[in-house]
Amino acid sequence: MKPPSPVAALVLRILTLISISISFIVLITNTTTLSSDYGKVKLHFKDVYSYRYMVFTLVVGFAYTLLQIAFTIYQVCMGKRLSSGDGLYQFDFYGDKVISYVLATGVGAAFGATIDLKEASSGANKFFNKGSAAASLLLLAFLFTAVSSVFSSLALPKKI
Amino acid sequence: MKPPSPVAALVLRILTLISISISFIVLITNTTTLSSDYGKVKLHFKDVYSYRYMVFTLVVGFAYTLLQIAFTIYQVCMGKRLSSGDGLYQFDFYGDKVISYVLATGVGAAFGATIDLKEASSGANKFFNKGSAAASLLLLAFLFTAVSSVFSSLALPKKI
Numbered sequence: 001m002k003p004p005s006p007v008a009a010l011v012l013r014i015l016t017l018i019s020i021s022i023s024f025i026v027l028i029t030n031t032t033t034l035s036s037d038y039g040k041v042k043l044h045f046k047d048v049y050s051y052r053y054m055v056f057t058l059v060v061g062f063a064y065t066l067l068q069i070a071f072t073i074y075q076v077c078m079g080k081r082l083s084s085g086d087g088l089y090q091f092d093f094y095g096d097k098v099i100s101y102v103l104a105t106g107v108g109a110a111f112g113a114t115i116d117l118k119e120a121s122s123g124a125n126k127f128f129n130k131g132s133a134a135a136s137l138l139l140l141a142f143l144f145t146a147v148s149s150v151f152s153s154l155a156l157p158k159k160i
Numbered sequence: 161m162k163p164p165s166p167v168a169a170l171v172l173r174i175l176t177l178i179s180i181s182i183s184f185i186v187l188i189t190n191t192t193t194l195s196s197d198y199g200k201v202k203l204h205f206k207d208v209y210s211y212r213y214m215v216f217t218l219v220v221g222f223a224y225t226l227l228q229i230a231f232t233i234y235q236v237c238m239g240k241r242l243s244s245g246d247g248l249y250q251f252d253f254y255g256d257k258v259i260s261y262v263l264a265t266g267v268g269a270a271f272g273a274t275i276d277l278k279e280a281s282s283g284a285n286k287f288f289n290k291g292s293a294a295a296s297l298l299l300l301a302f303l304f305t306a307v308s309s310v311f312s313s314l315a316l317p318k319k320i
Contacts, residue, residue: 050275100261101261104264108264112272
């Protein structure tokens with residue numbers, strides 16, 4: 001397998017950014033009102049620790065992917081990379097590795113909490129279904145970043 | 161950063177296997193009895209979906225790490241790899257990548273469910289504290305595998 005062209009790499013990053021953005025919007029707009037014996041309780045993503053962690057991973061993933069898109073656009077337009085040394089290849093390699101791991105733990109936390117809390121609570125099905133949708137989009141973003149990570153690993157050797 | 165010697169790689173794999181094994185033992189021996197209005201209820205890892213997934217990731221991680229230990233012992237003893245082609249380097253590269261991602265999602269699910277369910281349930285603190293201990297050991301195994309994955313990525317180029 002060979003590293004893709006800069007344009008293909010750019011498309012992959014843009015797909016990642018879109019998945020992250022939609023996941024974020026679905027997650028933070030997700031609220032529901034539960035009726036209990038003590039009155040009504042509003043449920044928000046902040047009430048679930050795993051969803052808070054998910055927001056953290058989405059924000060980190062968004063910032064990193066945006067930076068990579070800027071770098072790749074420069075490369076596509078100028079026909080060369082921003083820096084001529086090995087630094088940028090090393091940055092891609094370690095950056096993709098770390099960010100894809102962060103997203104992977106976010107995927108685990110998001111699905112884990114969604115499935116177990118849905119089981120434990122009643123009346124919040126809709127809330128957790130939306131949580132599940134956001135988790136699926138995060139999974140997609142993780143898979144895109146994992147593919148980018150394979151590419152940046154394969155691109156590394158040529159320059160060292 | 162350069163790939164480590166086969167002996168250092170072997171030590172890393174053995175540490176991974178130890179972490180996975182202890183995590184597994186802590187997780188599957190973890191039970192507690194809860195008193196409710198309807199009598200006593202026994203809580204086991206099987207009752208938490210995230211813990212079931214955690215067992216899956218531990219079993220997959222154990223099998224893969226054991227295989228890698230066998231390969232590395234062969235390499236240390238014989239002074240060469242089992243296969244002379246590129247196949248084994250490719251296997252290390254993709255294997256480490258996939259397994260470390262599987263473990264990362266396991267870490268996320270384990271911590272996510274532990275923290276959120278501990279908050280939602282009362283009287284099962286001890287059960288979730290043990291779950292947290294198992295999750296920490298899985299985190300350790302994931303970190304070891306992530307380091308192995310960096311090494312197998314760096315080792316790849318020389319052979320292609």
